[in-house]
Amino acid sequence: MLAEVLLLARKDLRIEWRAKVALGQVAPLTLLIVVIFAFALDANAPLLELGAGGLYWVAILYGGTLLTQRSFELETEDGNFDGFRMSSMKVHSLFLGKALALFVQICLLEIVLGPAILLFYDVQVANWALLVTAGVAGTMAFSVCGVLWGVMAAGLRVRTTLLPLLLVPVLAPVLLAGSRAFETALGVRADAGWSWTSLMFVISAVHTVVGLGAFGFLLEES
Amino acid sequence: MLAEVLLLARKDLRIEWRAKVALGQVAPLTLLIVVIFAFALDANAPLLELGAGGLYWVAILYGGTLLTQRSFELETEDGNFDGFRMSSMKVHSLFLGKALALFVQICLLEIVLGPAILLFYDVQVANWALLVTAGVAGTMAFSVCGVLWGVMAAGLRVRTTLLPLLLVPVLAPVLLAGSRAFETALGVRADAGWSWTSLMFVISAVHTVVGLGAFGFLLEES
């Protein structure tokens, strides 16, 4: 099964490599959003420091949704969803493979965005371990949810707009948890950042379990 | 020419009517974004001073981008962009027709979003005339820019992700102007809301002129 997961993920990542969507388009876009925000807040330094965690996750939410859309655009253009469904890979591999590729792509995004935020907003990291763990937890949650809802919307028309509608409410808790955890990691909030991080792991786990269980059903029909 | 503009706009709006994308999907989504945003930022209350006006326009920026994407998805799926380019309508009609349809759709969005924001943020309107004029000016700017950049991205692959990247920087000034104008209209800022509104009209005008002039070129290249 691992071979299948890697095969699918590699295919997605190869396409990403060719088209450079995550790095070339979505990353600059999220950067831009962060900059605009900073500007809109009148570069009010203490305020920026407070908001950095939240804005980071808002930007990732936006970028991640775009990447999810793109990921399923691949699987639906030119009638491709039939091919996806006809694939003789195990459904679990399909789910995990798509999720893995999405995870890597969102990570790419974060590798660009993270340092940028640290720089622009002039924040100090108080707890690197927490920051990285929370980042990974949030990214996992994003990618797992993205794949689950991506395939839910995939067979349907109007998926460009339906997908965000389905995805955003589900990701909202991740957004909140991620922001709080980052705020702790950046030392601007005393709250228990680790428990927010665990919440994100729980969310990923729940969605993975649901995804593994339900992906078969979701693939059945368009 | 008016007949052509109306013909094209009516076609787009008929499809919207069938699929109910603006009202059924994008409007709830923007609502949701307003809610999530406000909540995420409320933890650090000063951020919310950005206020109703700013969030309104952020939400419209997001929703408007989705609607623009959708609008050009129609014109590109099934090789449709060839059809669009082969159309014997005048290029000006194509530009204005798409813009008109987009304008109406964004207006639909705003009719839902506006009252919701008034309610959620418990703000008082100090100047209705300004509010409505600024709303119209901003919407015009959004739809004109949307069409201009939509067609720019239309011939290309990976347009799902490219379009926002092109659109967001152009719309950022509209976002700022709209926010300031609304803040005046809502009585939370003494600034000259009318001059911000005129700025938006100027932006629309500039983009309309550029659009009318360049649409031919943009259509030529695939």
Place this chain on the structure above:
Amino acid sequence: MSAVVEFEDVVAVTGSFPVLTGVDVSVNEGEIVLVRGENGAGKTSFLRACAGLLRVSAGSARVLGFDMRVDRRTPRRYIGLLGHENNLYRDLWAKEHVEFRAAAGGGPKSDAEAALAKVGFPSTLWSVPISALSAGQRRKVAIASVIATRPRLWLLDEPHAALDAESRTNLNSVLREAASAGATVVFASHESALSKELSSRVITLQGGRVAGDSGAS
């Protein structure tokens, strides 16, 4: 008879690949020209160049009297193009779509019903969303859309594909009728039997240039 398409040593490039490598063709009004050739020979590219969708990067290209290197837009008004893809708005109903194309082409909406009838599209399906139609039915809608714009130059890329036997012969007679009314038809096809029967002239492409022309003058 005036020349509708006049290509001299036309070169066209997509990406950085030369899809047309020097095409010399002259098509006169009222002709029905079959463009044939292997897969990848350049038929589609040739038709797209005629329609002005593909930029001509060298040589001289005139279509309906317009120099395509100067103005590619105006002649499109008189051209009807049927591509490999159908160019349909999937959310519209079949009839709405043809009406839209007819009106966009400057004609009366009432042409739509006649055009749909001409291609044998059953009237029971007029109000069905295009996304629900079968492949052949969609193709018929696409052809009807071309018919409804009353082009002077018809550019058809594999018009027979996806159609059933009856509709194919029916399409042939529609095209013959158009040609006899003065329109010019250039079409690419792999259906040798049907297309030879239809065409008055056969151009063979190979490697992006003309390798044979039954009507070379």
Place this chain on the structure above:
Amino acid sequence: MSAVVEFEDVVAVTGSFPVLTGVDVSVNEGEIVLVRGENGAGKTSFLRACAGLLRVSAGSARVLGFDMRVDRRTPRRYIGLLGHENNLYRDLWAKEHVEFRAAAGGGPKSDAEAALAKVGFPSTLWSVPISALSAGQRRKVAIASVIATRPRLWLLDEPHAALDAESRTNLNSVLREAASAGATVVFASHESALSKELSSRVITLQGGRVAGDSGAS
């Protein structure tokens, strides 16, 4: 000989329209079956029902021994489907695509080159992105992808469309070879000459049901 497709009074619905209205068909191993019928007769729907992509809402449907009303997923492992659309990842290169499909079907990647050669896809185009290929070349990639998964049941929707004359006869021999090796081929086509020559049996659909079956037993 065991039955590969056994449909009894199969009804299938898309949207709320009955695309199959009671299909009775039984196809045996090694047969090459042509499914014909007018546009909209239900050929595509039938093939999709065989592939498990269309839910059977009444009747009994068994494919390769699996009850399609219970498990539509397992039999897909042994089925190769070529639809109207090509199901290609346009950003991949032709060879990469076929390799991916081969590997996804559990076979070795090395099948890809053989499959591409079989359909006559020129090796100079192996590393060209699919989006740059011509319509017929894409179709060949799609067919090669099916070949590379070595299906036991081939479901082909207008396999001849878009191919040039040579590739068509070539495809016929590929299919004949597959059938003689024990695979079963069910294909829909509007190319009467080519497909009659290929098929060992002809099923005619009309209005979503079987109107004629040359090999009815």
Place this chain on the structure above:
Amino acid sequence: MSGGTNSTEMTATPATRVLGVSAVAATALMILLGLVISPADVVQGEAVRMLYLHVPSIWIAYGSFVLTSFSSLLFLARSKRRPDGGRHYDRLAGSAAEIGVLFTAITLITGMLWGKVTWGTYWQWDARLTTTVLLFVTYLGYLALRRLPVDPMVRGRRAAVMALISFINVPIVHYSVDWWRTLHQKASLSVGRRPEITGEMYWTLLYSVLTVTIIAAWLTVHRYRVIRLEELRDEETLEQLISSRRNEETADTAEPGDTI
């Protein structure tokens, strides 16, 4: 196709009429209790009467969503094994979700009105309020998914998966007051942390819960039956469509050219 058991022509049966009548009666008593008999609150004054609608509504909504999730689970588990595909579980999930959304809306509305009176604004960016909106929108999305024009079994499965995921929101709403610092009242009824809830107010609240439960049950049953009737109607039109499509040949073979 038609595994219909009791294809009633009306949505009411004697049993549900009893349910309906008792709902009406209970409502009357609830109004009496809530508006007249129970005392005004020391702190909140008359506004506290909003409590008797506000709180039971959301509890019933929770209950409906539990029901939705439970029947979705059963639908997923059973749909393959049953001849009718276990459609009744799907129907139950759908009708319960509709009622849940309705009562969530009631909570939102009463909450906002109450907020205007006690906090001075309709809305506060408070965790409980926000999560409640999130819950509301999520289930609106669920209902939107149910309305998409695809095969009913397929739609049912998709919706069932979504229902299971959406349920996560319910505990989030409930515990939001503990997880975030909020303006909103903490959960109290069981522990009696809030001194205001005593005596008549306590009993009135309990009674309101009972009443709203009856109303919700009654509504759910009726929605279930309406959905069932719609399905029967769809099945009937489908039968007609099938037979007319089967007879297409008589119309079409009149044309020549189809010979083999």
